Amino acid sequence: MHAKSILIADDEAGIRTSLEKALSKVGYITKTASSGNKAIKFLAKNPMDIVLSDLKMPDGDGLELLRAVKENTPSTEVILLTGYGTVLTAVEAMKEGAYDFITKPFKRATILSTVERAIDRQNLTQENKYLKAQLGKGKAYDTIIGKSQALQDVLAMVERVAPLTSTVLITGASGTGKELIARALHQRSLRSDKRFIPINCAAIPENLIESELFGHLRGSFTGAMRDKEGLFKVATGGTIFLDEIVSVPLNLQVKLLRAIEQKEILPVGSTSPEILDVRIVAATNKNLANEVEQGTFREDLYYRLNVVGINIPPLKERVEDIPELVNHYIKVYNAQLNKQVEGADQKVLQFLLEQEWQGNVRELENAIERAMIFCDGDQLSLQHFLRTSPNNKKELTGDLKASVRKLEHDSILTVLLTTKQDKNKAAEILGLSVSSLYRKMTELGIE
Ligand SMILES: Nc1ncnc2c1ncn2[C@@H]1O[C@H](COP(=O)(O)OP(=O)(O)OP(=O)(O)O)[C@@H](O)[C@H]1O
Ligand SMILES: [Mg+2]
Numbered sequence: 044m045h046a047k048s049i050l051i052a053d054d055e056a057g058i059r060t061s062l063e064k065a066l067s068k069v070g071y072i073t074k075t076a077s078s079g080n081k082a083i084k085f086l087a088k089n090p091m092d093i094v095l096s097d098l099k100m101p102d103g104d105g106l107e108l109l110r111a112v113k114e115n116t117p118s119t120e121v122i123l124l125t126g127y128g129t130v131l132t133a134v135e136a137m138k139e140g141a142y143d144f145i146t147k148p149f150k151r152a153t154i155l156s157t158v159e160r161a162i163d164r165q166n167l168t169q170e171n172k173y174l175k176a177q178l179g180k181g182k183a184y185d186t187i188i189g190k191s192q193a194l195q196d197v198l199a200m201v202e203r204v205a206p207l208t209s210t211v212l213i214t215g216a217s218g219t220g221k222e223l224i225a226r227a228l229h230q231r232s233l234r235s236d237k238r239f240i241p242i243n244c245a246a247i248p249e250n251l252i253e254s255e256l257f258g259h260l261r262g263s264f265t266g267a268m269r270d271k272e273g274l275f276k277v278a279t280g281g282t283i284f285l286d287e288i289v290s291v292p293l294n295l296q297v298k299l300l301r302a303i304e305q306k307e308i309l310p311v312g313s314t315s316p317e318i319l320d321v322r323i324v325a326a327t328n329k330n331l332a333n334e335v336e337q338g339t340f341r342e343d344l345y346y347r348l349n350v351v352g353i354n355i356p357p358l359k360e361r362v363e364d365i366p367e368l369v370n371h372y373i374k375v376y377n378a379q380l381n382k383q384v385e386g387a388d389q390k391v392l393q394f395l396l397e398q399e400w401q402g403n404v405r406e407l408e409n410a411i412e413r414a415m416i417f418c419d420g421d422q423l424s425l426q427h428f429l430r431t432s433p434n435n436k437k438e439l440t441g442d443l444k445a446s447v448r449k450l451e452h453d454s455i456l457t458v459l460l461t462t463k464q465d466k467n468k469a470a471e472i473l474g475l476s477v478s479s480l481y482r483k484m485t486e487l488g489i490e
Pocket of ligand 1 (some may be wrong): 186187188189215216217218219220221222223224328404405408
């Protein structure tokens with residue numbers, strides 16, 4: 044805490060000097076003024092924490108000074124010194140925001156304790172302000188679009204479980220918004236002023252995951268040159284998001300389970316456990332129950348993580364969200380690409396509603412971005428979507444059905460080639476059942 048500053052305003056030089064001496068001796072920064080008007084002038088350039096002012100002064104009295112202070116720097120506390128006969132005025136002054144008044148003659152101790160109390164109040168007010176600002180900050184949520192019942196159910200669940208500390212398992216296909224929902228859980232929790240740390244477990248080499256998560260001591264393995272804090276420690280008080288949780292190797296799953304159950308972590312090479320204070324949110328686009336059945340994911344950990352399960356349905360099952368998402372991304376990319384697109388025409392919406400959206404919201408977002416790059420007018424129309432890549436621009440203009448057919452034909456052929464005609468694999472990649480793949484192939488004349 045910085046040293047507090049006090050302005051002493053009194054027309055009697057003797058009082059100024061004695062107050063200055065008493066206050067600076069205990070560590071306050073003091074300034075003096077010989078009249079109310081001089082004090083007001085000084086404060087205009089030098090805001091002070093406390094003003095200690097005589098009530099009766101010839102040139103601008105204490106009351107005028109108080110009003111000026113409360114108008115310009117309301118957080119400055121004003122203490123008034125009153126002579127005999129001005130007590131009533133002093134009481135009035137308190138109604139106008141003076142912190143307290145002290146009657147003359149005064150004791151040094153009275154001055155000191157009154158100043159101290161005024162400072163306590165000031166600190167408290169500032170702390171409250173800070174806390175309120177923090178609360179406000181927590182409300183800066185990411186935009187989550189969608190009025191479909193399916194998404195509303197997800198959001199209702201988020202509101203309900205956000206304040207709790209229980210682990211949450213978010214499931215959903217790629218691009219459905221798992222990370223978005225994980226962030227929403229954090230933003231709506233009491234931990235929102237601490238960090239949200241997303242970790243893609245699939246992106247960290249298996250032999251490094253443990254030390255990344257739990258930290259390590261210097262020399263605990265070759266290359267561990269110094270102690271390293273794990274991400275669980277970095278996230279203390281906040282939320283850790285373990286994305287693609289199935290990528291955590293079995294031996295580490297055991298340690299993760301122990302960390303959650305005993306609320307402590309053991310850095311690699313250490314024998315003294317550290318307290319774990321993080322909210323764990325995990326996510327996967329796989330069916331974890333299946334992984335458990337196949338023995339690649341521990342059943343006990345699965346149950347631990349899945350205390351609360353949130354499943355985000357694929358976009359195809361909530362197509363009513365598409366129009367709003369389209370408008371949202373048009374706004375986003377107008378700003379990013381410096382365009383003036385106002386909307387998409389009816390045919391575009393129809394087209395978008397009919398797509399499969401294997402990549403869900405992310406794929407839709409990419410489609411809008413791409414189309415907007417091609418659009419120079421104020422309306423997105425089909426041609427902007429069909430000119431997907433510069434290469435097939437020529438082939439893909441004109442009749443929509445023909446274009447879609449061409450796209451389907453090419454994608455199926457490409458996948459069949461890359462899978463060496465393994466129909467099961469191809470169907471999986473294409474997101475089709477094997478029978479639909481056969482049907483499509485016949486329809487499109489693919490041998
Ligand atoms: N309902 C929504 N409203 C607005 N934006 C959304 C919504 N759902 C998803 N998005 C956006 O779509 C993109 C993909 O979302 P996100 O990264 O959360 O998906 P994911 O499920 O984690 O995907 P993956 O499994 O591929 O990691 C992000 O840009 C996200 O902001
Ligand atoms: Mg993700």
